[in-house]
Amino acid sequence: MILKKKPIQYQPSLKKSTSIHPKMTKWIKEKHPLLIHAHFGPDGVLAWPMAKKLNIPLFVTFHGYDATAKDDSLLEGAFNSRNYVKNRRKLYNENVYYIAISKFIKGKLIQNGFPSERIFVNYIGTDTKELTPASSLNKKNKILFVGRLVENKGCSYLINAVKNLKQIEDLEVEVIGDGPLKKDLFALSKTISFNIQFSGPQPHKVVLERMKEAKILCVPSVEVESGASEGLGMVFVEAAALGIPVVSFQTGGIPEIVQHGQTGYLAKPKDVNQLSTYLDLLLKDDSKWKEMSLEARVFVEKFFDLSKQTQKLENIYDVVLKNV
Numbered sequence: 001m002i003l004k005k006k007p008i009q010y011q012p013s014l015k016k017s018t019s020i021h022p023k024m025t026k027w028i029k030e031k032h033p034l035l036i037h038a039h040f041g042p043d044g045v046l047a048w049p050m051a052k053k054l055n056i057p058l059f060v061t062f063h064g065y066d067a068t069a070k071d072d073s074l075l076e077g078a079f080n081s082r083n084y085v086k087n088r089r090k091l092y093n094e095n096v097y098y099i100a101i102s103k104f105i106k107g108k109l110i111q112n113g114f115p116s117e118r119i120f121v122n123y124i125g126t127d128t129k130e131l132t133p134a135s136s137l138n139k140k141n142k143i144l145f146v147g148r149l150v151e152n153k154g155c156s157y158l159i160n161a162v163k164n165l166k167q168i169e170d171l172e173v174e175v176i177g178d179g180p181l182k183k184d185l186f187a188l189s190k191t192i193s194f195n196i197q198f199s200g201p202q203p204h205k206v207v208l209e210r211m212k213e214a215k216i217l218c219v220p221s222v223e224v225e226s227g228a229s230e231g232l233g234m235v236f237v238e239a240a241a242l243g244i245p246v247v248s249f250q251t252g253g254i255p256e257i258v259q260h261g262q263t264g265y266l267a268k269p270k271d272v273n274q275l276s277t278y279l280d281l282l283l284k285d286d287s288k289w290k291e292m293s294l295e296a297r298v299f300v301e302k303f304f305d306l307s308k309q310t311q312k313l314e315n316i317y318d319v320v321l322k323n324v
Contacts, residue, residue, distance in 0.1 A: 123237075223269070233257065236257045265281070
């Protein structure tokens with residue numbers, strides 16, 4: 001392991017500026033860093049001049065929209081997004097390395113012209129020691145949605161799928177999150193025969209508590225016209241750590257955390273009837289639910305444990321630094 005100290009974090013405002021403040025460069029240079037690691041493509045573009053000036057490698061983690069969204073969509077966004085599109089080619093430099101949070105994101109980066117030989121896939125982990133499954137005895141017949149209320153998170157598909165569910169005793173559906181589609185989704189929910197609870201944004205601790213109550217996490221993400229798609233989704237990772245099977249669509253990086261038929265069910269994208277069928281199956285089949293709950297926990301311990309994934313990231317650092 002090369003890193004002897006904890007990573008140094010510096011968070012000045014770089015908005016609406018592509019220049020490096022002399023004090024910032026001086027502060028970082030005094031720390032004698034071995035590398036700079038930026039998160040999201042736009043911040044990678046902002047960090048690149050600094051890494052170049054210090055002659056050290058730059059790592060950039062791509063999480064989702066920065067790899068999937070179309071340029072036209074990004075150019076309509078904030079300054080950082082516009083600056084990213086205009087200056088993205090700087091990140092093709094040979095001293096820049098890329099961390100993709102899923103194989104799906106790696107594929108998108110290659111499509112965008114990033115050199116494949118410098119792309120590393122490293123899943124973001126979760127603390128499996130802190131997140132432990134609750135007893136199945138405490139479970140309600142509850143479906144939980146957690147995410148922004150925007151088109152690509154697909155909450156409308158969940159609501160429409162719930163319309164088809166019949167003879168599910170004491171069924172509850174809770175939507176945690178906020179966004180521009182809240183009013184429309186609330187109106188859509190009134191077209192079904194039972195109440196869907198819209199809880200708004202909640203602290204992370206509360207989200208985890210609600211997960212422990214639920215039988216199923218359903219965030220049926222879809223790819224939208226802008227290109228935005230689910231890079232992986234930490235909510236799926238945390239659900240698996242808590243032994244919560246997922247029902248979703250086979251979209252983006254979701255199949256890399258949700259194993260169809262083993263840790264959850266994945267319907268064809270935008271197929272509401274299939275989504276409804278899988279929700280119905282999992283709510284009614286306790287034996288299958290228990291099997292999937294156990295498998296989900298085992299899977300996340302193997303591939304998404306925070307300590308293991310951190311070690312893998314440090315190994316990537318080592319490999320690069322030994323060759324520069």
